Amino acid sequence: MNYFQYIGNELFAEQVPIQEIASQVGTPAYIYSYQTLKRHFTAHDSAFGNIDHLTCFAVKANSNLAILELLGKLGAGADIVSGGELFRALKAGISPKKIVFAGVGKTQQEMEYALESEILMFNVESWQELEVLNEVAGKCGKVAPVALRVNPDISSETHPYITTGLKESKFGIDIHSALESYKKARSLKNINTIGTHVHIGSQITKVSPFVDSLERISGLIQKLRQEDIPIRYFDIGGGLGITYKDEAPPSPQEFFKALSPTLQGMDLSIISEPGRVIVGNAGALITKVLYVKKKEEKNFLIVDAGMNDIMRPSLYKAYHELLPVFIEKRQNILADIVGPICESGDFLARDRELQELFSGELIATMSAGAYGFTMSSNYNSRPRVPEVLVKGDKFRIIRERETYEDLIRGEIIPNF
Numbered sequence: 162m163n164y165f166q167y168i169g170n171e172l173f174a175e176q177v178p179i180q181e182i183a184s185q186v187g188t189p190a191y192i193y194s195y196q197t198l199k200r201h202f203t204a205h206d207s208a209f210g211n212i213d214h215l216t217c218f219a220v221k222a223n224s225n226l227a228i229l230e231l232l233g234k235l236g237a238g239a240d241i242v243s244g245g246e247l248f249r250a251l252k253a254g255i256s257p258k259k260i261v262f263a264g265v266g267k268t269q270q271e272m273e274y275a276l277e278s279e280i281l282m283f284n285v286e287s288w289q290e291l292e293v294l295n296e297v298a299g300k301c302g303k304v305a306p307v308a309l310r311v312n313p314d315i316s317s318e319t320h321p322y323i324t325t326g327l328k329e330s331k332f333g334i335d336i337h338s339a340l341e342s343y344k345k346a347r348s349l350k351n352i353n354t355i356g357t358h359v360h361i362g363s364q365i366t367k368v369s370p371f372v373d374s375l376e377r378i379s380g381l382i383q384k385l386r387q388e389d390i391p392i393r394y395f396d397i398g399g400g401l402g403i404t405y406k407d408e409a410p411p412s413p414q415e416f417f418k419a420l421s422p423t424l425q426g427m428d429l430s431i432i433s434e435p436g437r438v439i440v441g442n443a444g445a446l447i448t449k450v451l452y453v454k455k456k457e458e459k460n461f462l463i464v465d466a467g468m469n470d471i472m473r474p475s476l477y478k479a480y481h482e483l484l485p486v487f488i489e490k491r492q493n494i495l496a497d498i499v500g501p502i503c504e505s506g507d508f509l510a511r512d513r514e515l516q517e518l519f520s521g522e523l524i525a526t527m528s529a530g531a532y533g534f535t536m537s538s539n540y541n542s543r544p545r546v547p548e549v550l551v552k553g554d555k556f557r558i559i560r561e562r563e564t565y566e567d568l569i570r571g572e573i574i575p576n577f
């Protein structure tokens with residue numbers, strides 16, 4: 162459930178008409194609902210009940226400072242994958258003691274930054290990375306707290322670009338050599354292995370891949386204990402899916418209920434890294450119809466948002482519901498909803514049935530709160546669009562629309 166709904170024939174974000182926001186900030190624009198964010202975070206966080214846990218929001222899903230700040234105030238930590246994300250999380254007031262750092266390609270500079278910031282732990286993805294981290298920690302006079310990211314060799318049945326738990330993926334350390342890696346890690350002076358991390362993919366709509374992977378990892382944790390390698394944190398990653406169209410993912414309660422037999426009694430602190438499930442359905446991208454082009458083969462609605470503003474349809478053929486901001490008594494048409502970018506792959510939807518729309522009318526691209534703005538770019542030299550947060554009957558711009566000057570910031574014409 163989210164707080165985007167029709168009142169009469171008009172689409173609202175909480176109590177604010179979307180039309181009103183669009184007329185003040187222009188289009189395209191991302192709009193987020195505070196109540197939805199709060200509700201999703203609270204539902205997820207409280208599903209763990211009295212198990213010792215920390216919910217680290219996956220910053221890559223939505224990294225706007227205002228959103229990080231509001232989640233932080235609700236108790237969230239952060240799952241980061243770069244120095245830039247660390248910078249954002251700290252700026253938003255999230256305690257470094259609630260920050261976990263994943264990613265296969267951490268640079269030495271990023272490691273240093275995270276060590277100096279005293280984050281909770283590094284989720285290390287390879288033996289080589291561990292050696293480098295050991296060295297960097299030595300130079301900084303620190304001991305790096307580490308969880309090894311273990312790859313359980315599980316298929317998560319999602320889009321191939323966002324499945325990560327298979328043996329052939331670039332992520333993590335193979336489960337079969339994990340025990341060996343932990344033993345070797347013990348010999349590194351500046352490394353303290355305190356956890357195990359697993360993340361098998363994204364937009365997973367069934368509980369079984371999660372249950373299977375946690376079972377495998379809990380077997381490993383038992384073995385580690387037998388070898389006197391004590392683990393305090395079990396980071397179970399993110400990946401819980403949402404409803405874009407007709408998917409029926411488990412609720413946070415159902416999700417936790419399925420995992421709980423494995424997690425209860427392990428005497429571990431559980432970390433989770435949800436991204437999409439918190440922000441996905443809390444955001445919409447508002448776009449305006451520029452032109453209606455009727456060709457013999459097809460109808461095209463040419464809108465002012467392109468693949469640079471929302472990449473998911475082009476990159477994954479992802480489905481996003483498109484809602485007219487005003488429902489009118491008109492016939493439905495079948496159309497491709499396309500952007501202004503000079504590529505045929507630039508579309509929000511193909512062969513979509515929706516109410517006939519005319520130039521100047523608004524469409525809300527739903528479920529755009531996760532991996533929407535964060536994956537946007539300046540391709541075709543298009544300034545990135547503003548982000549707006551709605552709370553009750555108020556709304557505020559939380560990121561301004563970029564200007565042409567922003568586009569060329571830092572560019573230099575050399576004098577040779």
Ligand code: LLP
Pocket residue numbers: 219221222240263264323360362363364398399400401434435436437438473531532
């Ligand atoms: N933890 C780790 C280590 C991750 O790699 C990810 C996502 C998450 C947590 C959060 O996953 P979530 O709960 O959001 O599923 N751009 C793609 C999704 C890429 C996900 C990458 N990793 C999309 O638009 O569908």
